[in-house]
Amino acid sequence: MATQNIKVITRKPLRWWEKLYIPQVLAGMKITLGIMLRKPVTLKYPFERPVIPKGYRGVPTLVKDQNGREKCVSCQLCEFVCPPKAIRITPGEIDPESGNEHIEKAPAEFEINMLRCIYCGMCQEVCPEAAIVLQGEYSLNGYSRSGMINDKKKLYELGGTIPDPVRKWDKKKRA
Amino acid sequence: MDAFAQGLLEILKGWGVSDAWLPDTVTTGLILKAIFAVVVVLAIMGCCLYTVLLERKTAAWAQGRVGPSITTMPLIAAIPLVGKVLTYCGFIQPLADGGKLFMRQEPLPEHVNKFYYCLAPCLALAPAIITMVMIPFTSYINPETGEETALMLCNMNPGFVFMFAISSLGVYGVVLGGWASNSKYPFLGSIRGSAQMISYELSLVLAILPVVLITAGTSDNPLSLFSIVQGQGGFWNIILAPLSAVIYFVALLAEMNRQPFDMPESETDTVGGFHTEYGTFKFGLFFTGEYLHMILGSILFVMFFLGGWHALPFMPTLGLDGVLGTLLGIVCLVVKVIFMLFVIIWIRWTVPRFRFDQVMRIGWKLLLPFAIANAVAYFVFFGIYETLLK
Ligand code: SF4
Ligand code: SF4
Numbered sequence: 001m002a003t004q005n006i007k008v009i010t011r012k013p014l015r016w017w018e019k020l021y022i023p024q025v026l027a028g029m030k031i032t033l034g035i036m037l038r039k040p041v042t043l044k045y046p047f048e049r050p051v052i053p054k055g056y057r058g059v060p061t062l063v064k065d066q067n068g069r070e071k072c073v074s075c076q077l078c079e080f081v082c083p084p085k086a087i088r089i090t091p092g093e094i095d096p097e098s099g100n101e102h103i104e105k106a107p108a109e110f111e112i113n114m115l116r117c118i119y120c121g122m123c124q125e126v127c128p129e130a131a132i133v134l135q136g137e138y139s140l141n142g143y144s145r146s147g148m149i150n151d152k153k154k155l156y157e158l159g160g161t162i163p164d165p166v167r168k169w170d171k172k173k174r175a
Numbered sequence: 176m177d178a179f180a181q182g183l184l185e186i187l188k189g190w191g192v193s194d195a196w197l198p199d200t201v202t203t204g205l206i207l208k209a210i211f212a213v214v215v216v217l218a219i220m221g222c223c224l225y226t227v228l229l230e231r232k233t234a235a236w237a238q239g240r241v242g243p244s245i246t247t248m249p250l251i252a253a254i255p256l257v258g259k260v261l262t263y264c265g266f267i268q269p270l271a272d273g274g275k276l277f278m279r280q281e282p283l284p285e286h287v288n289k290f291y292y293c294l295a296p297c298l299a300l301a302p303a304i305i306t307m308v309m310i311p312f313t314s315y316i317n318p319e320t321g322e323e324t325a326l327m328l329c330n331m332n333p334g335f336v337f338m339f340a341i342s343s344l345g346v347y348g349v350v351l352g353g354w355a356s357n358s359k360y361p362f363l364g365s366i367r368g369s370a371q372m373i374s375y376e377l378s379l380v381l382a383i384l385p386v387v388l389i390t391a392g393t394s395d396n397p398l399s400l401f402s403i404v405q406g407q408g409g410f411w412n413i414i415l416a417p418l419s420a421v422i423y424f425v426a427l428l429a430e431m432n433r434q435p436f437d438m439p440e441s442e443t444d445t446v447g448g449f450h451t452e453y454g455t456f457k458f459g460l461f462f463t464g465e466y467l468h469m470i471l472g473s474i475l476f477v478m479f480f481l482g483g484w485h486a487l488p489f490m491p492t493l494g495l496d497g498v499l500g501t502l503l504g505i506v507c508l509v510v511k512v513i514f515m516l517f518v519i520i521w522i523r524w525t526v527p528r529f530r531f532d533q534v535m536r537i538g539w540k541l542l543l544p545f546a547i548a549n550a551v552a553y554f555v556f557f558g559i560y561e562t563l564l565k
Contacts, residue, residue, distance in 0.1 A: 029522065035236070040240050042241045
């Protein structure tokens with residue numbers, strides 16, 4: 001105790017008017033009255049949406065690059081890393097006619113079970129292609145369990161496009 | 176036909192209802208009284224609902240929120256502007272709240288004493304409704320004779336003493352509810368509640384004695400609420416007996432189980448207090464009873480100390496008589512009661528609750544001595560005044 005920086009303060013006995021409680025209650029009422037006269041701070045949620053800060057970790061989504069190519073190469077790293085096993089990937093071949101055949105693989109089906117997802121962001125961290133990103137969407141609801149499983153189409157719809165500054169696959173194709 | 180029915184009759188005639196409709200018989204008097212009683216009960220029950228709304232709104236304001244503001248009904252939402260304002264004020268919310276309580280499944284727990292379990296909510300509500308018959312809501316001054324009639328169902332001689340007697344029966348609702356629930360938290364809540372209500376009743380009644388003494392100077396029945404209000408044509412009693420008003424108000428808070436004295440239902444330590452085991456409609460009865468007590472308490476405070484239905488000190492009716500005066504009286508009473516309710520709710524959302532030992536200490540060691548000293552001081556003063564100065 002002695003070495004710690006602790007100061008023991010003795011509690012002063014209440015004075016007679018403090019024992020009546022009434023002055024204190026009146027002072028408290030003055031404070032609450034002040035708050036009553038202020039503008040409320042409520043955000044009327046379903047009608048007004050909060051501003052989502054940059055880098056917010058909302059629902060995980062899949063993204064495309066500036067050429068509309070799906071970034072995911074179906075390496076399944078995210079599936080392995082996902083702690084609650086929310087991701088299910090069925091790898092597939094890329095159509096040889098599409099011009100992206102050198103990438104070899106893309107997911108045939110990609111499902112994220114949003115009832116399992118814990119929004120940890122591990123998938124985003126592990127993805128070598130920056131293909132899976134937790135974005136601003138935060139309000140998620142459905143009428144059934146199956147409705148809470150986001151399939152590939154939904155994931156791309158939610159994800160949209162994030163341009164790829166490196167363009168390694170273009171370089172590889174030229175090489 | 177007694178004076179009250181006569182007064183009602185005259186008011187109706189003042190509104191232009193023809194004599195053919197209102198023969199001057201005993202039956203007419205009875206029917207008029209019955210209608211008046213139903214109207215009063217309905218009006219006060221409605222006020223209960225809207226007191227809950229006031230409570231919710233005040234709570235919201237005190238916490239920087241908006242409160243109920245989106246519940247609405249198709250018909251009301253369709254009114255331009257007014258509909259919007261009503262919706263924003265939460266006008267429909269009480270109906271939704273009440274409807275929710277009615278439509279829930281009615282549980283009857285296995286382990287309770289069924290008879291008393293069902294009886295308790297009724298006992299909590301009934302005394303509050305019964306006391307309503309003793310309240311004079313306003314007065315009717317006959318423009319020709321200048322005679323004043325009280326708008327009250329029964330002007331009994333014991334007056335407010337009878338009211339206190341009946342309304343303190345409300346404690347049985349708390350005791351029985353907690354006991355019949357056969358569960359420890361309700362039991363603790365009801366024990367505390369009854370101890371508190373019984374201890375504060377003393378100060379409550381003692382605080383009124385000075386008011387009675389003051390009224391005794393102007394009336395031969397100083398116990399009647401009507402004479403108490405009439406006696407306040409000049410200064411209101413809050414100016415003549417300020418300490419009484421403070422003591423009465425504090426004791427009233429304790430009687431109504433309002434914060435900072437809400438021992439019977441202190442959520443933090445006894446879950447829901449004496450009505451923990453109650454749900455749906457029975458809980459609704461307790462709840463209504465509580466708010467009825469609050470309204471009655473406010474009305475009594477207004478009657479005793481704030482000049483009842485008088486508009487201003489020294490200008491009780493603003494020179495109006497007849498039906499207009501009656502209406503003005505009701506409006507004044509309602510405004511004052513709403514103000515009192517607001518203050519009570521405001522206190523609730525300001526202060527934390529006292530510990531039980533503090534409640535008892537304040538009741539017996541602080542409030543009661545002050546109340547006795549106050550009463551004795553007025554006795555001595557009036558004694559000297561009556562014997563020496565007159
Ligand atoms: S955020 Fe976490 S839990 Fe959700 S899918 Fe990605 S790795 Fe799995
Ligand atoms: S999202 Fe990323 S980590 Fe997951 S399979 Fe596709 S490329 Fe691999």
